[in-house]
Amino acid sequence: MGFLDYAPAPESTSILNLKKSYGLFIGGEFVEGSGPAFATVSPSSEETITMIAQANDADVDKAVVAARGAFSKTWSKMPGSERGKYLFRIARLIQERSRELAIAESLDNGKPIRETRDVDIPLVAAWFFYYAGWADKLEYAGVGNNPQALGVAAQVVPWNFPLLMLAWKIAPALAAGNTVVLKPAETTPLTALLFAEICQQAELPAGVVNIITGAGATGAALVGHPDINKVAFTGSTAVGRGIARNLAGTNTRVTLELGGKGANIIFDDAAIDQAIEGIISGIFFNQGHVCCAGSRLLVQENIHDDVMNRLQSRLSTLRLGDPLDKNTDIGAVNSKAQLDRITEIANSGEAEGATRWSAPCELPAKGFWFPPTVFTNVQTSHRIARDEIFGPVLSVLTFRTPDEAVAKANNTPYGLSAGIWTEKASRMLAIADKLRAGVIWANTFNKFDPASPFGGYKESGYGREGGRHGLAAYLESGNLKGGAK
Amino acid sequence: MSRLNIPKTYKLFIGGKFPRSESGHTYEVTSSKGTFIANAALASRKDARDAVVAARSAQAGFAGLTAYNRGQILYRIAEVLEGRREQFVSEIVTSEGVRTGSANKQVDDAIDTWVWYAGWADKYAQVLGNGNPVSGPFFNLSTPDPTGVVVSLAPQGAQSQSLLGITSVVAPIIASGNTVVVVAHHTQPLSAISFAEVLATSDVPGGVVNILTGDPAPIMPWLAAHADVNALDLCGGADLEWVSWTQDAAETLKRVLPPHDGIPAKELARLGFFTELKTVWHTKALG
Numbered sequence: 001m002g003f004l005d006y007a008p009a010p011e012s013t014s015i016l017n018l019k020k021s022y023g024l025f026i027g028g029e030f031v032e033g034s035g036p037a038f039a040t041v042s043p044s045s046e047e048t049i050t051m052i053a054q055a056n057d058a059d060v061d062k063a064v065v066a067a068r069g070a071f072s073k074t075w076s077k078m079p080g081s082e083r084g085k086y087l088f089r090i091a092r093l094i095q096e097r098s099r100e101l102a103i104a105e106s107l108d109n110g111k112p113i114r115e116t117r118d119v120d121i122p123l124v125a126a127w128f129f130y131y132a133g134w135a136d137k138l139e140y141a142g143v144g145n146n147p148q149a150l151g152v153a154a155q156v157v158p159w160n161f162p163l164l165m166l167a168w169k170i171a172p173a174l175a176a177g178n179t180v181v182l183k184p185a186e187t188t189p190l191t192a193l194l195f196a197e198i199c200q201q202a203e204l205p206a207g208v209v210n211i212i213t214g215a216g217a218t219g220a221a222l223v224g225h226p227d228i229n230k231v232a233f234t235g236s237t238a239v240g241r242g243i244a245r246n247l248a249g250t251n252t253r254v255t256l257e258l259g260g261k262g263a264n265i266i267f268d269d270a271a272i273d274q275a276i277e278g279i280i281s282g283i284f285f286n287q288g289h290v291c292c293a294g295s296r297l298l299v300q301e302n303i304h305d306d307v308m309n310r311l312q313s314r315l316s317t318l319r320l321g322d323p324l325d326k327n328t329d330i331g332a333v334n335s336k337a338q339l340d341r342i343t344e345i346a347n348s349g350e351a352e353g354a355t356r357w358s359a360p361c362e363l364p365a366k367g368f369w370f371p372p373t374v375f376t377n378v379q380t381s382h383r384i385a386r387d388e389i390f391g392p393v394l395s396v397l398t399f400r401t402p403d404e405a406v407a408k409a410n411n412t413p414y415g416l417s418a419g420i421w422t423e424k425a426s427r428m429l430a431i432a433d434k435l436r437a438g439v440i441w442a443n444t445f446n447k448f449d450p451a452s453p454f455g456g457y458k459e460s461g462y463g464r465e466g467g468r469h470g471l472a473a474y475l476e477s478g479n480l481k482g483g484a485k
Numbered sequence: 486m487s488r489l490n491i492p493k494t495y496k497l498f499i500g501g502k503f504p505r506s507e508s509g510h511t512y513e514v515t516s517s518k519g520t521f522i523a524n525a526a527l528a529s530r531k532d533a534r535d536a537v538v539a540a541r542s543a544q545a546g547f548a549g550l551t552a553y554n555r556g557q558i559l560y561r562i563a564e565v566l567e568g569r570r571e572q573f574v575s576e577i578v579t580s581e582g583v584r585t586g587s588a589n590k591q592v593d594d595a596i597d598t599w600v601w602y603a604g605w606a607d608k609y610a611q612v613l614g615n616g617n618p619v620s621g622p623f624f625n626l627s628t629p630d631p632t633g634v635v636v637s638l639a640p641q642g643a644q645s646q647s648l649l650g651i652t653s654v655v656a657p658i659i660a661s662g663n664t665v666v667v668v669a670h671h672t673q674p675l676s677a678i679s680f681a682e683v684l685a686t687s688d689v690p691g692g693v694v695n696i697l698t699g700d701p702a703p704i705m706p707w708l709a710a711h712a713d714v715n716a717l718d719l720c721g722g723a724d725l726e727w728v729s730w731t732q733d734a735a736e737t738l739k740r741v742l743p744p745h746d747g748i749p750a751k752e753l754a755r756l757g758f759f760t761e762l763k764t765v766w767h768t769k770a771l772g
Contacts, residue, residue: 439764443767452766458737459737
């Protein structure tokens, strides 16, 4: 055993007290789904965790009816201060059950316990705390003197940060006085259902939060339901486009958090060792399953070889394996389908002439795994430089001047995130002004906070989540109604 | 013997120049009583694409001006408009069939709208932006950035006030540094083109405002689907195929402001709609 080899340190799953099957959470109760139940599996072992109900169109309708009833009878009439107290209760319950939620999330999603324990779940609690305090202060949210809730929000979240994305959606919606029907991703429904139990423990009025599970058809039925007032979707640009098209001409408000192809720009005066850590957290955090990932590395030409050497040396020390092991850096890819997609695009990189390097790590026999991979000699026309891979694959390009860096960074239909690494603040600010992206991390990457608005330019979607701007996405006031934003 | 007057040739306004439509097509503009006033250029989809190219070329430079400077440019528009009041009053009286008093009121409102948005140019970022108290050693600031190139359909219909209409959609779009391709009132386009003369003699850089005259129906689908357009303001589209244009716009996820009944009020939310919030994080040293 070398000094970098650690003994296994798995987190025990004994804290989990999972049921054999989970129903839909509608009107404050777990009810049977009408569609065929499906298994949610652990991507690191391919073993079934539990069975999940599938909502069909009639179930979706029941959930919307429950949300509408709770909105008109209870939630919209309750003073903001009382709504806020429910959110504070939920935040506390999440903190109390944080280890259990972290383990369930790692088991269901495949991401390392280090991330769910230290990033996902603390942020979930923080999100509810932050928006709890807004519930009785809506007139300060900057949308006018008489802000009003929109009504029923249909919310569809992805599998990359299952419970965190739920918190991003539900906390501001409830604080603003809306009721919600939320559909978690097909492959990661577990923590949303534990959250439903938390809503029961918090004695949240029935129907304020409804959780329905299922695949794409369930989500389509939800966002296409005629009695919703708001759609909040996080997921692929292709699905987002379809939602925008289907809702054209309606009064339904829309927020879309879609794909990205973020540029992480390293100038030659950057603190290189910190930049290496930033590159890694930019693209290898959460196995690269991050819409705002820094998947395109733009390195100033004169430091390219040095950065590559240090990056490869650092990547070689990352530990890939059991997501529940406290020493694991890289967990499992969330599903077979996603692994196939990553493999296919990565193969196109080689076919198009880029040079592939993968970290020398042993992949477990069972489960879905992809080693941290870096492509050099990448051209801007390559698929790996244009398409969102949503996996641990980094495409490296070079630049000589700041103008070239900006031109290359902006050369994408996406505009979600970007990173800048330089010790020169004046350069950082000038580059940040010119980048067409909604979130820019300077000398850091992939930081999230409930007080900080998040969302994209261009085809990365519209609307913001987080901060008072995230609250405004669930409020209306004044003459400017509707709009695809 | 009375002198024969010299009528004006009304053309498009693209990239700071006044071209005829590349198609060579024109259409008759008549007074409210139906008498011929002028032939206006009938913009084609090629003219629309040229206008988008001009708007895109001007965008980064215009957005890069200081906010104070942009405010002065908008205020200068109000000044020049005030100086040419008589021309606009007479044109409005002829084409819209209203009395002089009402035409004067419309010009007043248009000038005041420019002054109102001029004042916002260096303030909206303070009202719409935010410093964010994140949990950690980070400086974190959100500021609104212009969305980019916006296509706007000016208020249409018999009751629309053509000068105030185009002003009320263009001013909030350019106040933040966007550039715009605006389709003027279809049947009352003359004050829009005369307004282009105001723009050309103010300090507005060429390409910041591009004005197309003609029938919106054949050109709007091309503009709505254009991949280099970032947002649509369908203000005057209520009686037109605005839903279909919104569907076209979904392909590139454009921001779409749906039609508005009548002339939009002066509203910060309208300016804000055509901005994108950018949040910049920077580390703070711990010691």
